[in-house]
Amino acid sequence: MKSRQIHQLLELAHRYSAEYVDALDERSVFPDEKVLEKLAIFDESMPARGSDPVDVLGLLHRYGSPATVAQTGGRYFGFVNGGIHPPSLAAKWLSDTWDQNSALYVMSPISSKLEEICEKWLVDLFHLPEGTAAGFVSGTSMSLLCGIAAGRNELLRRLDWDAAARGLFGAPEINVVIGAQAHSAVRKALSLLGLGEERVRVIPCDDQGRMLVDKMSDLDPRTLLILVAGNVNTGSFDRFQKICQKARSANCWVHIDGAFGLWAAASPDTYPLYEGAELADSWSVDAHKTLNAPYDCGVILCKDRTALVSALQATGSYIQWSGNRDGMLYTPEMSRRARSIELWMLLKTMGKSGVAALISQLCSRARLFEERLKEEGFNIVNEVVFNQVLVACDNAPETEATLERIQKSGECWCGGALWLGEPVIRISVCSWATTEEDVERSVRTFVHARANVRSADAR
């Protein structure tokens, strides 16, 4: 391919992206049926011959762009997905052109340098001890795996057992303690790491999903304790100050799942939720959720650098280590895209004040939802402490039917969940792009959906 042809393709991609951005506010948040039916155009057997890339990119834009979920717009509130910060998107475009492999310094000095810088800045934003290590992974699921592996191996090492060499069969037992509302990714990591999903000790939680501190007896140096900053439904935070102090005097390993909530550290408004979390040993956080970095961008932070690196060790005569940062020391993967580049761009363009403002904005939009929906007679099920709002109608069937209509409306999109056994509509305010007008428009959608459910029931 000649560089002229490469330019043409990249310019086309640029044009299609611009069209996508311009259409965002008008289009249906979730693609409608007609658009989804057209996805059948992609059904074909593996083509025997290739096609003109200009045509294929056109096909992708024509049928693919409308079949996306408009999560980068202002009215997507599903899961905790996060929007996209435009400057970091631009940096990702450029770095995608570079196509760097961030495994080793010799594969990408720029990636190595920006990992080093991001590590330092994140340690600062989260008020962590100097020397805390960061690894750049795909998301919190992977980050949990790293943090729990580091904790498991370090607890065993203190009991004179080298888990990396000897495995877990015959090893001294360690106790894993989690809250009843731990995220499924925590349970998945435990099962993958041979710690068993069912042999863990589960501490009951209060009605916001916070671990009940007084039910948390006998922590000891064989305990791996996993806490949550930001319950995936309610957005609640475990009481770190109390628990982490207790854990510290018992000498156990504390890991915090802070996929979206760890960012509470970065705004003075929400810092009190985070306070005490600095005392843990390792932390998981996503930049692709609250911070609005492009997918996929998760981080493992670990106070004990040696524990993290030795849990993720790899060797091979062809691996060329350097005196600089070699990214793969801190991650399970070897080859890896250079996600630190767009993270650096985001942090550099926002600064501490910009990050704090983003967190505060998400929280204040969530509170606006709470206030407006209450005025409209909806029940708010959780204490809105961060960016999550759980909403219920007068009874469970009405809540479920209202949610279904909201999802079909195209006006906004929310997911659902069961909270304390009852269906709820989950609102996660997770994009910089959500304005107060977006909240108002979405509240109107809620009201309309419920009215339609009621009139359908009356018939």
Ligand SMILES: *Cc1c(COP(=O)(O)O)cnc(C)c1O
């Ligand atoms: C999203 C989330 C996870 C999983 O993170 P991924 O980045 O999707 O792998 C884990 N824990 C909590 C609390 C989450 O919100």
